[in-house]
Amino acid sequence: MKYSKQEVIQYVLEDDIKFIRLAFCDVFGKQKNISIMPGELPRAFEYGIAIDASAIAGFGDETHSDLLLHPEAETLMILPWRPEHGRVVRMFCSISYPDGRPFECDTRHLLQQAIKDAEDDGLHFFFGSEQEFYLFQLDENGERTNVPYDQAGYMDIAPEDKGENIRREICLTLEQMGIRPESSHHEEGPGQNEIDFRYSDPLTAADNAMTFQTVVRTVAHSNGLDADFNPKPLEDKPGNGFHINMSVKSDDGSDHMDHMIAGILEKVSEMTLFLNPTESSYKRFGSDKAPAYISWSTENRSQLVRIPAAVGEYRRAELRSPDPMSNTYLAFTLMIYAGLYGIRHKLELPAAADLNFYKADAETLKSFEKLPPDITAARNAASGSTFIRKHIPDTILDIYCKETAH
Structure with missing residues (x-):
C-alpha cells in the first residue's frame, strides 16, 4: 500500500x-x-x-x-x-x-533519474532478483565462525537442509512487510540458501533487495546464526551470486529485448566494478555457474546472460555476474542505461554461445572476451569509460577506484 x-x-x-x-x-x-x-x-x-x-x-x-x-x-x-x-x-x-x-552521491536518486530517462523514451524496465547467502554458526561468544549451518546440497530437504525453517521465517517476515518472495531453496554450498523475488518496477525491486538483506541478517541473528552475503565466503565452495532478471516494455508495443541484451553485453566490462565491488568478487568468476566470459545463450548457466525458457510477459534476460555486495541502486541504474544504449543504437545481438564454458577448450575460448579478472582491471575499465562517466558521478567513481567495499 x-x-x-x-x-x-x-x-x-x-x-x-x-x-x-x-x-x-x-x-x-x-x-x-x-x-x-x-x-x-x-x-x-x-x-x-x-x-x-x-x-x-x-x-x-x-x-x-x-x-x-x-x-x-x-x-x-x-x-x-x-x-x-x-x-x-x-x-x-x-x-x-x-x-x-x-x-550527487544519493544512489537511489540516480536510479530514479535512470527510470525517468527511460520513460522519456517510452520504455519501462522491470527487475527480479535472486540473492544467495550462507548461514554460519556462531561461537560461544556470539562471533561468526566458518562452520556452515548444515552440509546439505542443491535443493535438498530437511533434515539435511537445516535452513528450511530460517528461509520460511524470512519469507513470512517479508510478506508481513508487503514484499512477496517467489521461491526459496537450499543452494549448492553447505549452509548456502537462495530466495527469489517477483518482478517489479526498478525502484521497488531495489528497495526490496536492500530490505531483504536486512531481514535475512535479522532473522539469522535471532536464530543464533550469521548470514553472509560475501561473494566467496568459503574458498573451495560456491560463491554467492546476485542474479538479476531484467525485461523491458515499450509504450508502442515494440520488442526491444535483443537490443537491450546487446547493450548490456557491450557495456558489462565497464560496469563490472559496480556489479562486483570487492576483491573476493573475482574469485567467484569462472566456476560453480559463475560466468567469466561475455556471452549469452538460452538456458545455459555457464553464460553471462541467460534467457530462460519463457514467452510473452515472462520473457526476460538474467545477468549472472553480479554479487550481493553490489549497491543495487547503482547496478540497476547502469543496467537500465546499458539497455537504453542498446535500444537507442539498435545494437544487434551477437550469435548465441551454445557451449559449456567450464568444459570448452582453450582454442574455443580465445574467441570470447573475458570479464575483468580482478578488481584492478575492473577499476581501469570503469575509469576509462565514457559511458560510466556519463552516468556515475565522478565522486562515486573516484571512491570505487580507490576503495573496496566491505
Whole structure:
C-alpha cells in the first residue's frame, strides 16, 4: 500500500508507532539509518532531518558534512521483528544539501533519474532478483565462525537442509512487510540458501533487495546464526551470486529485448566494478555457474546472460555476474542505461554461445572476451569509460577506484 505524508502521520499517531527509521545507504550500498520520534515526523516531511555525513563513505568530509534526509511516504514499512508495543516503522529517504540541491552521491536518486530517462523514451524496465547467502554458526561468544549451518546440497530437504525453517521465517517476515518472495531453496554450498523475488518496477525491486538483506541478517541473528552475503565466503565452495532478471516494455508495443541484451553485453566490462565491488568478487568468476566470459545463450548457466525458457510477459534476460555486495541502486541504474544504449543504437545481438564454458577448450575460448579478472582491471575499465562517466558521478567513481567495499 502506498501512503501519503498525511496518512503516514495519522498512522503513526493512531497505531502506537514510537520510532521512525529514516533509511538510506552509502555509495557501496551499506545500509544506514537514523531513528526519530513521532513528534519529529512533520518536520522531517517539511524540511528534512539533518545528519552529519562526514563519516559515511562518499558523503563528504568535516568541512561539508551537513546533509538532509527526506523520507518518502510511499516506502513506509513496519518492522515486524520489533515489539508490538512501541512499534518501529521505516521509510527510505532522498538526500539533499541544505540549500535543497539533490546530493550527487544519493544512489537511489540516480536510479530514479535512470527510470525517468527511460520513460522519456517510452520504455519501462522491470527487475527480479535472486540473492544467495550462507548461514554460519556462531561461537560461544556470539562471533561468526566458518562452520556452515548444515552440509546439505542443491535443493535438498530437511533434515539435511537445516535452513528450511530460517528461509520460511524470512519469507513470512517479508510478506508481513508487503514484499512477496517467489521461491526459496537450499543452494549448492553447505549452509548456502537462495530466495527469489517477483518482478517489479526498478525502484521497488531495489528497495526490496536492500530490505531483504536486512531481514535475512535479522532473522539469522535471532536464530543464533550469521548470514553472509560475501561473494566467496568459503574458498573451495560456491560463491554467492546476485542474479538479476531484467525485461523491458515499450509504450508502442515494440520488442526491444535483443537490443537491450546487446547493450548490456557491450557495456558489462565497464560496469563490472559496480556489479562486483570487492576483491573476493573475482574469485567467484569462472566456476560453480559463475560466468567469466561475455556471452549469452538460452538456458545455459555457464553464460553471462541467460534467457530462460519463457514467452510473452515472462520473457526476460538474467545477468549472472553480479554479487550481493553490489549497491543495487547503482547496478540497476547502469543496467537500465546499458539497455537504453542498446535500444537507442539498435545494437544487434551477437550469435548465441551454445557451449559449456567450464568444459570448452582453450582454442574455443580465445574467441570470447573475458570479464575483468580482478578488481584492478575492473577499476581501469570503469575509469576509462565514457559511458560510466556519463552516468556515475565522478565522486562515486573516484571512491570505487580507490576503495573496496566491505
